[in-house]
Amino acid sequence: MKGVLAIVxxxxxxxxxxxRLIVLGLLGxxxxxVIWLTTANRSASAxxxxxxxxxxxxxxxxxxxxxxxxxxxxxxxxxxxxxxxSFLLVRPRPxxxxxxxxxxxxxxxxxxxxxxxxxxASTALSIRTSDWSTLVxxxxxxxxxxxxxAAVFMVLxxxxxRAVLIGLVYVxxxxxxxxxxxxxxxxxxxxxxxxxxxxxxxxxxxxxxxEPLGSLAPGVGGALAKTLGIGLxxxxxxxxxxxxxxxx
Amino acid sequence: xxxxxxxxxxxxxxxxxxSKWFGQKVAVSDxxxxxxxxxxxxxxxxxxxxxxxxxxxxxxxxxxxxxISLLGADPRRNPxxxxxxxxVPEEDAVYGFLTARQFVRYATRLSGEGTANVDDAIxxxxxxxxxxxxxxxxxxxxxxxxxxxxxxxxxxxxxxxDEPLNGTDPMQRAKLIASFxxxxxxxxxxxxxxxxxxxxxxxxxxxxxxDGKLAAAGDVAAIRHAMSDIPYRVRVESEAPRRIAGPLxxxxxxxxxxxxxxxxxxxxxxxxxxGTIVPRVAxxxxxxxxxFEPEDESLESVFRYLVRRR
Numbered sequence: 001m002k003g004v005l006a007i008v009x010x011x012x013x014x015x016x017x018x019x020r021l022i023v024l025g026l027l028g029x030x031x032x033x034v035i036w037l038t039t040a041n042r043s044a045s046a047x048x049x050x051x052x053x054x055x056x057x058x059x060x061x062x063x064x065x066x067x068x069x070x071x072x073x074x075x076x077x078x079x080x081x082x083x084x085x086s087f088l089l090v091r092p093r094p095x096x097x098x099x100x101x102x103x104x105x106x107x108x109x110x111x112x113x114x115x116x117x118x119x120x121a122s123t124a125l126s127i128r129t130s131d132w133s134t135l136v137x138x139x140x141x142x143x144x145x146x147x148x149x150a151a152v153f154m155v156l157x158x159x160x161x162r163a164v165l166i167g168l169v170y171v172x173x174x175x176x177x178x179x180x181x182x183x184x185x186x187x188x189x190x191x192x193x194x195x196x197x198x199x200x201x202x203x204x205x206x207x208x209x210x211e212p213l214g215s216l217a218p219g220v221g222g223a224l225a226k227t228l229g230i231g232l233x234x235x236x237x238x239x240x241x242x243x244x245x246x247x248x
Numbered sequence: 249x250x251x252x253x254x255x256x257x258x259x260x261x262x263x264x265x266x267s268k269w270f271g272q273k274v275a276v277s278d279x280x281x282x283x284x285x286x287x288x289x290x291x292x293x294x295x296x297x298x299x300x301x302x303x304x305x306x307x308x309x310x311x312x313x314x315x316i317s318l319l320g321a322d323p324r325r326n327p328x329x330x331x332x333x334x335x336v337p338e339e340d341a342v343y344g345f346l347t348a349r350q351f352v353r354y355a356t357r358l359s360g361e362g363t364a365n366v367d368d369a370i371x372x373x374x375x376x377x378x379x380x381x382x383x384x385x386x387x388x389x390x391x392x393x394x395x396x397x398x399x400x401x402x403x404x405x406x407x408x409x410d411e412p413l414n415g416t417d418p419m420q421r422a423k424l425i426a427s428f429x430x431x432x433x434x435x436x437x438x439x440x441x442x443x444x445x446x447x448x449x450x451x452x453x454x455x456x457x458x459d460g461k462l463a464a465a466g467d468v469a470a471i472r473h474a475m476s477d478i479p480y481r482v483r484v485e486s487e488a489p490r491r492i493a494g495p496l497x498x499x500x501x502x503x504x505x506x507x508x509x510x511x512x513x514x515x516x517x518x519x520x521x522x523g524t525i526v527p528r529v530a531x532x533x534x535x536x537x538x539x540f541e542p543e544d545e546s547l548e549s550v551f552r553y554l555v556r557r558r
Contacts, residue, residue: 002357003358003359003360006354006357006358007358010343010346010354013343013345013346014343014345017345082341082343083337083339083340083341084341084342084343086303086306086308086337086341087337087341087342087355087398088358089307089308089327090306090307090308090330090333091327091330091355091358091359092327092329092330092331092359092360093327093330093358094327095327243324244310246308246309246310247303247308247309248303248308248309
């Protein structure tokens, strides 16, 4: 367990060091700034609508996938790029323990940044409306979606040095384009897992989120189960890749 | 297990007909050898396949053909053996944001060991004064020593060191070599290097690798002996090269002589003797020699010759 925690600690420093945290932090302020500007002189119900139609969409479709893409793909990708992967692999640790620790670190980092972003947006709304009901659902929703993205992008980051480019295509072509145009494809969209959790915890938001939710029913339980499933598959897939692939 | 120069009598690491290729490039070709307690030098020019071989042994690369036994197990199937293995990779693979002490401590935590040996390991590589500085500010030699400390700290039975002296200054080099020799008294230590003199100072046993093949194996004296009858080409500059060429042709140590302008190209099997013959001949016929230098004395060419001869 100490070894796993050591990997998590070092990976967190690796992921959040340098300018990365500053850039992601600035990106994370976007939903809060937008909702603060758009809700000035609006009624509470109109502000709530703006929050769901604008801030939540920016948070789940831009801030969250970009943040998780950068941090998730770097979890193993940075080790491969810097040549430190061999340092990790010549240790008496099951490969799944290494990938599990890596995913945990990527999730903590991504969820930390995006949940803070969501909390800032929710706080901005709450200051305007004195209604704090969006805070917990926003944090839970972003945390779950961050875990899903981090899991998928961690594997991608190990597979290719072009993970960010491929991830951007996935996020902006598939998630924001094709799957939005075809609601039947909502099931294979990662941000919607977090969004169903958000909507499940805040039922009054669903009337403003019918388009992004597509055919999915709001609910936290299903979102949590999907997140755990995706995380488990990612950990085992990455572990298998570490066993089978050469570490150059 | 066969006991020939390529095979150790009590092997802890066995390389059995291992080949490794990357696409069309063959990095290691049908190589068999073994390593036991003591310090074995893996010698060869850059690009010879030493790093690939060490990484295959360490389980970081899967052999394209053949098999590896590291402490009786396949490292790719049984990570638990890494409790007894230390690796110092050639590349600058360190976490720049960690201090040397944190880096070494990280190695112990990953190996499930206590941190009691951290200070000793840092002391062994002479990094006490810099132990709490970030590795990003270290010179190449200091980073190299930090990697060595991280490999030593778990007290491994098998230590794989890929060009561990790169970037170190002569004093650090001497200290590291002494450390490796001490460690090798009870452990299997494999050190790769492209510098013959370096290996000569460290290793009792040497495996010479070139073009992914085993070129020579044995103790340092045997390798030196194997090299002794290699023809060397020497370039001699003189004001009257044709006059020197005649007497030199009569010498047993000279295999061939050719003249090109003011330069003599001499092929010899005894470089040392030629160094005395040429001045003597020049003095006898009263001709001035203005230059004398080996044309082709690189380790690479020597090893290529050994491979061709096998």
